[in-house]
Amino acid sequence: MGTPDFAVPSLEALIEKYNVVGVVTQPDKPKGRGKKMMFPPVKEVALKNNIPVFQPERLRDEESVAELQRLDADIIVVVAYGQILPKKVLEMTRFGCVNVHGSLLPKYRGAAPIQRAIIDGETITGVTIMYMAEKLDTGDMIVKKEIPICENDTYGSLHDKMADAGAKALIEAVSLIETGKAKPEKQDDTLSCYAKKIEKGFGKIDWNCDSKNIINLIRGLNPAPGAYTLLNGEVFKIWLAEECSDIYGEAGTIIDVLDKKGFVVKTKNSALLIKEVQAKGGKKMSCADYLRGHTVEKGTVLG
Numbered sequence: 001m002g003t004p005d006f007a008v009p010s011l012e013a014l015i016e017k018y019n020v021v022g023v024v025t026q027p028d029k030p031k032g033r034g035k036k037m038m039f040p041p042v043k044e045v046a047l048k049n050n051i052p053v054f055q056p057e058r059l060r061d062e063e064s065v066a067e068l069q070r071l072d073a074d075i076i077v078v079v080a081y082g083q084i085l086p087k088k089v090l091e092m093t094r095f096g097c098v099n100v101h102g103s104l105l106p107k108y109r110g111a112a113p114i115q116r117a118i119i120d121g122e123t124i125t126g127v128t129i130m131y132m133a134e135k136l137d138t139g140d141m142i143v144k145k146e147i148p149i150c151e152n153d154t155y156g157s158l159h160d161k162m163a164d165a166g167a168k169a170l171i172e173a174v175s176l177i178e179t180g181k182a183k184p185e186k187q188d189d190t191l192s193c194y195a196k197k198i199e200k201g202f203g204k205i206d207w208n209c210d211s212k213n214i215i216n217l218i219r220g221l222n223p224a225p226g227a228y229t230l231l232n233g234e235v236f237k238i239w240l241a242e243e244c245s246d247i248y249g250e251a252g253t254i255i256d257v258l259d260k261k262g263f264v265v266k267t268k269n270s271a272l273l274i275k276e277v278q279a280k281g282g283k284k285m286s287c288a289d290y291l292r293g294h295t296v297e298k299g300t301v302l303g
Helices: 005-017 041-048 062-071 113-119 155-178 211-220 287-293
Strands: 029-031 036-038 076-078 097-101 124-131 141-148 227-231 234-244 254-258 262-266 271-279
Touching (some): 005 155, 097 155, 262 287
Antiparallel strands (some): 234 271, 262 271
């Protein structure tokens, strides 16, 4: 059971070693300007491997539960599926339900653990394979794998590393379960924190924050949904920035324009050289390229 790109390596790893009797994923959705119906990435892999695909609007419906029961599976693996599983499904199979989660639980339970770890300035994250429970991300842990967060990691690069690591950890966990060697570990609820879904507006940059915090926000929201500010009243996304030495000025003010590099914005404690941007309705580009076609004046206040 899974939907986005993050779930693909786990499904592919399972197909290599086990008999996957069915794939459950979210319904197809229209995407792009033409609103063309697109398959979820997991569905594409399933169809390529001739695996039956089930796409219920609501997994809680009796018909949906009955459809899953007919598959007669030994275990259910859940990776970023996108719906809450009812108790009937959690208890349906002999070996239960296991989940691939993108954090070192109990830290960062919730929908956006990879983004939040970067935004919070963490240097270590990881994946956890756990048994699923009725409460969100609270089940007993089977396998945990640490992954370092590099200084230049974005949500995109870390997502890919964790998807691959999650697939390897999953196969290890399923093998332990299959052979009766799994030793589940309970989570310490006192150490948990909640990584809630990234809502629209979360990415707005507060230039009164420290430079490091702003850079972490930019990294944590790249490639989606993007950190942004306002330039001349229009949404202006910033995809890459680096810290400069401290310069006097008001936070959010463009204090220098360097045609071949980008422009410099004052923050609370120093300044940022803006290196990659995207104007409203435009494409992502280097700030140097943007400056060749647009006038950005020193003293302009962002936000």
